[in-house]
């Protein structure tokens with residue numbers, strides 16, 4: 001038996017003739033920051049969507065702390081401590097930053113019905129404020145999210161995932177479209193949330209990213225996906241030195 005936090009075995013997902021994910025297996029250990037890299041169209045997002053119950057895989061199993069979670073809905077997974085961010089922004093532009101965080105937590109808690117009858121913001125405001133400080137977005141907390149820069153909205157988007165106090169967060173390209181000057185900030189924030197959070201518990205991450213400096217600096221281990229398959233899994237140093245990976249992806 002393994003002590004893995006997340007264990008994915010033999011995951012497959014096809015779209016017609018396209019084998020988007022063609023038999024992917026990996027384990028993420030408690031406390032780990034696990035990177036996923038690979039060319040466009042190599043199946044990274046499809047793998048995430050399968051793990052997170054957004055789509056139904058054709059084959060394979062997913063375990064969380066030794067429990068089978070294959071096929072559970074995103075809401076059920078969220079209740080079990082698994083969160084995510086999407087490749088595209090999910091913030092509500094016409095709501096304030098603070099309200100975005102509160103609504104994200106209410107969504108995690110359940111139905112529209114229970115939200116309508118929830119008292120005030122039921123303690124969620126304190127949680128939102130703690131995260132607003134941790135994410136260093138206090139100066140924009142009362143602004144409409146749609147008026148912020150893309151990079152700042154991305155921070156709000158990531159913070160929303162942490163309202164549920166997740167054990168594991170899957171981040172799909174947290175740096176995409178973000179001004180390079182903000183990338184270092186996202187990296188140190190994720191390190192902080194992994195090692196020394198000011199709020200909630202320590203989280204493990206699976207991070208898809210094309211920004212190699214970011215991935216190599218942040219991740220404990222990295223998986224390389226090419227054409228729906230796992231080409232390599234290893235430490236940043238091992239991945240950098242892997243000739244097959246250099247030829248297929250890193251070398252250009």
Ligand SMILES: Nc1ncnc2c1ncn2[C@@H]1O[C@H](COP(=O)(O)OP(=O)(O)OP(=O)(O)O)[C@@H](O)[C@H]1O
Nearest residue numbers: 015018020038039040041042043044045046047087
């Ligand atoms: N809903 C869908 N219907 C049909 N084909 C799809 C669908 N989603 C993904 N695909 C195809 O599956 C393959 C893998 O796509 P996926 O989005 O998982 O790649 P990715 O590694 O996340 O790429 P990127 O780095 O560009 O985000 C691609 O060939 C893509 O066109």
Ligand SMILES: [Mg+2]
Nearest residue numbers: 044045046087
């Ligand atoms: Mg993708």
